[in-house]
Amino acid sequence: MDATQWDERYRASAGGVWAAEPPAVVREIVSACRPGTAIDVATGDGRTAVWLAARGWSCTGIDFSAAGLALAAARPGGDAVTWIHADVHEWEPSASVDLVVSCYLHLPDSAAAVARIGEWVAPGGTLVVIGHDIENIAAGGHGPSDPAILYTPDLLHGALDDRFRIERCGRITRTAADAELRGGHGSAAIDTLLHAVRVR
Template sequence: MDARGWDERYGQTELVWSSGPNATVAEQVSGLKPGTALDLGAGEGRNALWLAEQGWTVTAVDFSRVAMEKALAAADRRGIALEAVVADVTTYEPDRSYDLVLLAYLQLTWDQLGPVLRTAAAAVAPGGTFLLVSHDLTNLAEGVGGPQDPAVLQTPEQVAGALGGLRVETAERISRPVEKDGETRHAIDTLVRAAAP
């Protein structure tokens, strides 16, 4: 889906995604000292807004103008600062480095995602953290929900192998509870966390 399609989708409802942060993102970030953060493919800003509330100075990037407007409006309502950049993450070049670079459920084909991962890794400041959470390829057969196109799904090994000079701390599949048809089932996600020397 292109930016116009996402603008339409984000414009149809108050929130496409939940207002709170992704649970894995919150868990992984909770022990980090707040600094500067870059959220690539931020959508409506659920993770970026939460990070800002935790004391991070956040730049949220998404190619949907509507999503970024919604994120800024939510930041205003919550009394927090947020820098919102309308840009395509496949061509976006950060102008500085960050203590945290986050990619949460960024659904791109590998020929697009590979370069984004290299850009993201290069944007991690010395001593900083790279964090990716995404739908795992095995979720198609073993999990529930998520995209059904294998071209936009990753594996921990694939992501970890694209991070250049970062030190990979975690590269694993994790199970995420999902409510479906009144029962709890599980989705399978890729989790990769790495640190810059």
């Protein structure tokens, strides 16, 4: 989907598309980090960025959907986040940050995109990426059905160079209790998670 299609989806939604909080595993990883500066990549309607700001992070949320960002800014706590309307392929932060989070950014060049956002992480900082795994199609989970844009552990692991220490990279299964959509969904979903720390 391009920016226009995402704008249409967000405008058709009643208050937002995604769940109120980021995935449980993202909350778990980030809660162990000391708050600092953060970028939420493909923030959508802002759930992760607002959650980070509420926990003391100085957060920027970037997305190419103006309609999604309008919903994000209108969330309770949305005024604590800096919202940027831009494409991840083109935008650059003015300085590296302590945390970069990307939840469900699926692109034909996903590995290159992950490598690019990894450049935004300061030495000692953390990168967290989660997205639908290719095995999610056969499992019948919610999400894209095009294997060309889905994740695998090898794809995410291979996106980073030796400046990063991989803390965790593998498949996880989310239950319906940790739904991606605002209205929930009834089946489990298979995701790929990457958690890495930049060492230099």
